Amino acid sequence: MVRYAAGRYLLDREQAYFDAAVADIFGFYAVQVGLPRIDFLRNSRIPKRISCASAEPAAVLADPMFLPFESQSVDLLLLPHVLEYTGHPHQVLREAERVLRPEGRLILSGFNPRSLWGLTQVLQGAEKGFPWNGHFLNISRIKDWLALLGFELAAGRMCCYRPPVNQENWLRRFRFMEPAGDRWWAMGGGVYQLQAVKRVHGMRVLMPGWKEEVPARVAPALAARKVLDFSRYRMHRDKR
Numbered sequence: 001m002v003r004y005a006a007g008r009y010l011l012d013r014e015q016a017y018f019d020a021a022v023a024d025i026f027g028f029y030a031v032q033v034g035l036p037r038i039d040f041l042r043n044s045r046i047p048k049r050i051s052c053a054s055a056e057p058a059a060v061l062a063d064p065m066f067l068p069f070e071s072q073s074v075d076l077l078l079l080p081h082v083l084e085y086t087g088h089p090h091q092v093l094r095e096a097e098r099v100l101r102p103e104g105r106l107i108l109s110g111f112n113p114r115s116l117w118g119l120t121q122v123l124q125g126a127e128k129g130f131p132w133n134g135h136f137l138n139i140s141r142i143k144d145w146l147a148l149l150g151f152e153l154a155a156g157r158m159c160c161y162r163p164p165v166n167q168e169n170w171l172r173r174f175r176f177m178e179p180a181g182d183r184w185w186a187m188g189g190g191v192y193q194l195q196a197v198k199r200v201h202g203m204r205v206l207m208p209g210w211k212e213e214v215p216a217r218v219a220p221a222l223a224a225r226k227v228l229d230f231s232r233y234r235m236h237r238d239k240r
Contacts, residue, residue: 004166005165005166005167005168005171006164006165006166006171009160009162009171010160010164010190010191011038013159013160013191014040014080014109014159014191014193015038015040017109017157017159017193018040018041018043018078018080018107018109019040019042019043020043021107021155021193021195022040022041022043022044022046022076022078022107023043023044023045025044025045025046025075025076025105026045026046026075027046027075027076027101027104028046028047028048028075029046029048029050029073029074029075029076030044030046030048030049030050030074030075030076030077030078031049031050031051031052031067031069031074031076031077031078031099032049032050032051032052032077032078032080033052033053033064033067033077033078033079033082033092034052034053034064034079034080034081034082034085035053035080035081036051036052036053036055036056036057036058036059037057038080039051040078040080041076041078044076046075046076052064052067052068064079064082064086064092064095065086065088065091065092065095066095067095067096067098067099069099070099071098071099072098072099072100072101072102072104073099073101074099074100074101074104075100075101075104075105076104076105076107077096077099077100077104077105077106077107078107078108079092079096079106079107079108079109080108080109081109081110081111081131081134082108083108083110083137083142084110084111084134084135084136084137085134085135089137089145090145093145093146093149094149097149097150097151097198100198101198102198102199102200103197103198103199103200104197104198105154105195105196105197105198106146106151106195106196106197106198107193107194107195107196108142108193108194108196109191109192109193109194110136110137110139110142110191110192111131111134111136111190111191112136112139112158112187112188112189112190112191112192113136113137113138114138114187114188115160115161115188115189115190116161116162116163116164116188116190117136117160117163117164117190117191118136118190120132120163120164121134121136139187139192139194142192142194143194146194146196150198150199150200151196151197151198151199152196152197152199153194153195153196154195154196154197155194155195156192156193156194156195157189157192157193158181158182158186158187158188158189158190158191158192158193159178159189159190159191159193160189160190160191161177161178161180161181161182161185161188161189161190162174162175162177162178162190164190
């Protein structure tokens with residue numbers, strides 16, 4: 001399916017991440033948007049798993065900006081490399097927020113422009129085709145969009161620190177960059193992966209105290225006052 005060494009290297013790293021990330025997320029419905037030929041939900045325990053994309057072999061054909069799912073109906077939503085290949089990435093995230101249930105999980109990945117992969121995109125140019133024809137987005141911008149939509153970041157990491165070379169022997173020579181990148185160049189990975197939770201803050205309505213006082217609560221005090229007044233009258237009469 002993947003012809004080039006860099007593509008296989010990228011797929012192996014991302015597949016391992018998604019396999020671990022989805023394993024402990026539970027619910028009823030999980031949706032993967034984009035890349036329908038790759039099953040990033042294969043390790044999920046959620047019974048109903050749906051692939052959605054604008055082309056086959058996706059089970060549901062739809063534009064990521066207009067997902068054909070009910071609001072608050074999805075427990076887990078994957079967006080692998082969707083944001084950098086759409087003209088309106090913020091709208092895609094808005095749709096993700098709409099379809100996710102409260103406390104639902106969003107997992108996305110994208111190419112990091114501040115990496116060797118981002119530098120290669122600048123040098124190669126969009127005419128070289130996928131993946132260099134996408135609009136690589138800064139991870140800080142993605143985090144800002146998620147915060148504005150009410151998401152809370154739960155986890156994240158970088159991967160693919162090696163340069164995107166298509167010779168297998170060169171990729172093997174650069175394998176030392178993977179652990180070194182995690183330790184010394186944490187934000188320089190070629191791909192970022194984020195997990196976010198949809199938070200819906202509860203609201204408590206405070207009602208004004210419009211209830212009238214119950215006469216029964218005041219009656220004992222009034223009765224005691226009447227008894228006291230009568231006692232004073234009798235004492236005054238006896239003195240006379």
